[in-house]
Amino acid sequence: xxxxxxxxxxxxxxxxxxxxxxxxxxxxxxxxxxxxxxxxxxxxxxxxxxxxxxxxxxxxxxxxxxxxxxxxxxxxxxxxxxxxxxxxxxxxxxxxxxxxxxxxxxxxxxxxxxxxxxxxxxxxxxxxxxxxxxxxxxxxxxxxxxxxxxxxxxxxxx
Amino acid sequence: xxxxxxxxxxxxxxxxxxxxxxxxxxxxxxxxxxxxxxxxxxxxxxxxxxxxxxxxxxxxxxxxxxxxxxxxxxxxxxxxxxxxxxxxxxxxxxxxxxxxxxxxxxxxxxxxxxxxxxxxxxxxxxxxxxxxxxxxxxxxxxxxxxxxxxxxxxxxxx
DNA sequence: CGTCGATACATGCAAACGCATGGAAATCTG
DNA sequence: CAGATTTCCATGCGTTTGCATGTATCGACG
Numbered sequence: 001x002x003x004x005x006x007x008x009x010x011x012x013x014x015x016x017x018x019x020x021x022x023x024x025x026x027x028x029x030x031x032x033x034x035x036x037x038x039x040x041x042x043x044x045x046x047x048x049x050x051x052x053x054x055x056x057x058x059x060x061x062x063x064x065x066x067x068x069x070x071x072x073x074x075x076x077x078x079x080x081x082x083x084x085x086x087x088x089x090x091x092x093x094x095x096x097x098x099x100x101x102x103x104x105x106x107x108x109x110x111x112x113x114x115x116x117x118x119x120x121x122x123x124x125x126x127x128x129x130x131x132x133x134x135x136x137x138x139x140x141x142x143x144x145x146x147x148x149x150x151x152x153x154x155x156x157x158x
Numbered sequence: 159x160x161x162x163x164x165x166x167x168x169x170x171x172x173x174x175x176x177x178x179x180x181x182x183x184x185x186x187x188x189x190x191x192x193x194x195x196x197x198x199x200x201x202x203x204x205x206x207x208x209x210x211x212x213x214x215x216x217x218x219x220x221x222x223x224x225x226x227x228x229x230x231x232x233x234x235x236x237x238x239x240x241x242x243x244x245x246x247x248x249x250x251x252x253x254x255x256x257x258x259x260x261x262x263x264x265x266x267x268x269x270x271x272x273x274x275x276x277x278x279x280x281x282x283x284x285x286x287x288x289x290x291x292x293x294x295x296x297x298x299x300x301x302x303x304x305x306x307x308x309x310x311x312x313x314x315x316x
Numbered sequence: 317c318g319t320c321g322a323t324a325c326a327t328g329c330a331a332a333c334g335c336a337t338g339g340a341a342a343t344c345t346g
Numbered sequence: 347c348a349g350a351t352t353t354c355c356a357t358g359c360g361t362t363t364g365c366a367t368g369t370a371t372c373g374a375c376g
Binding site for chain 1: 173174182227294304309
C-alpha cells in the first residue's frame with residue numbers, strides 16, 4: 001500500500017518537484033550571470049568543486065559522473081579541456097586499468113578556491129535574505145533526504 | 159545589519175544551495191532517463207508545459223524566457239523547432255510589433271498532456287517515497303519562498 | 317585457459333547552446 | 347518631431363552536448 005498513490009498525493013509530488021525545479025532555475029540564473037563564471041562554466045566549476053571536496057584528492061571519472069548532470073561523453077571531454085588548461089591532472093587507475101583518476105592541480109585548486117569564494121558570496125546574498133536560518137536548515141534536510149532516497153533507488157522499472 | 163552576514167550564515171546558505179542543487183540533479187537525472195523524454199528534450203517539454211499553464215493561451219517569448227534556463231537565442235531557436243514540428247503557433251504581438259506571441263497547437267497540447275502524465279507519474283514515484291506529505295508541503299513552501307525572493311530581486315550590483 | 321558479457325573511457329558526428337551582433341520597433345529626450 | 351537609447355527577437359559563428367559506437371580491460375563461467 002505504500003506504493004499506491006492517489007491523485008492528490010501524485011499532484012502534491014509533482015507540484016513539489018516543480019517548485020524545487022523553478023527555484024533552482026531562478027537561483028542558477030542569477031549565479032550564472034555573476035562575474036564568478038566568466039572564466040569557467042558552471043559544469044566546469046562543478047567538477048572542480050567536486051574534486052576539491054574529495055578527501056583523497058583523487059577521484060574516478062566514473063564517480064564524478066554521478067554528481068554532475070552531464071553524459072559520460074560530455075564529462076570526458078570537459079575533463080579533457082580542464083586538463084589542457086592545466087587545472088586537473090589525470091592518471092590511470094592503479095587497480096583498474098580501464099579507469100582514470102583525476103586530481104586538481106595547484107592551479108586548479110587555487111582557481112576553485114577563488115571562484116568558490118565569490119560563488120559562496122553570491123549564494124549567500126541570494127539565499128540569505130530569502131529564508132531564515134531555521135528554514136535553510138530545514139530545506140537542506142529535506143533536499144538531502146530527497147537526494148539520498150532518489151540516489152539509492154535502483155532506477156525505475158521498465 | 160540585515161545585509162551583514164557572518165561566516166556561519168554564509169556557510170549555511172552555501173550548503174543549503176548545494177543540497178538543493180544536488181537533489182535537483184539527482185531527480186533530473188532519473189527523469190531524463192525515463193521514457194517520457196524520448197520525443198522531446200527537457201527544455202522543450204518545459205516550454206510546452208509553461209505554455210499549457212498559461213491562462214490566456216498566448217505567451218510572449220520574452221516572458222517564457224524568464225521561466226526557462228536558456229539564453230534568449232537558444233530559446234528563439236528552440237521555439238523555431240517546435241513550430242516546425244507543428245507543436246506551437248507563432249503570431250506577432252498586436253500591441254508591440256517587436257514581440258512574438260506563442261500558443262500550443264492542438265497537437266502540441268495533446269503531446270504535452272501525454273508526456274505530462276508520464277512525467278508526473280515518474281516524479282511521484284521518485285518524490286513520493288522520499289518525503290511525507292507534510293515534508294513535501296514544507297519543501298514546496300520553502301522553495302516557493304526562495305524563488306519569489308530571488309526573482310523579485312533586481313539582480314546583483316556590479 | 318578461452319570465451320562471453322559487462323564496464324570504463326574515448327571519439328565521430330549531428331544537434332543544441334551561448335555570445336556577439338544585426339535589424340526593427342518602441343521609448344525616452346530635448 | 348528628430349535623434350539617441352533601449353527592448354525584442356533573429357542569425358552567424360565557434361563551442362559544448364548527447365547519441366551511437368569503438369577500444370581496452372575486467373569479471374564470470376565452463
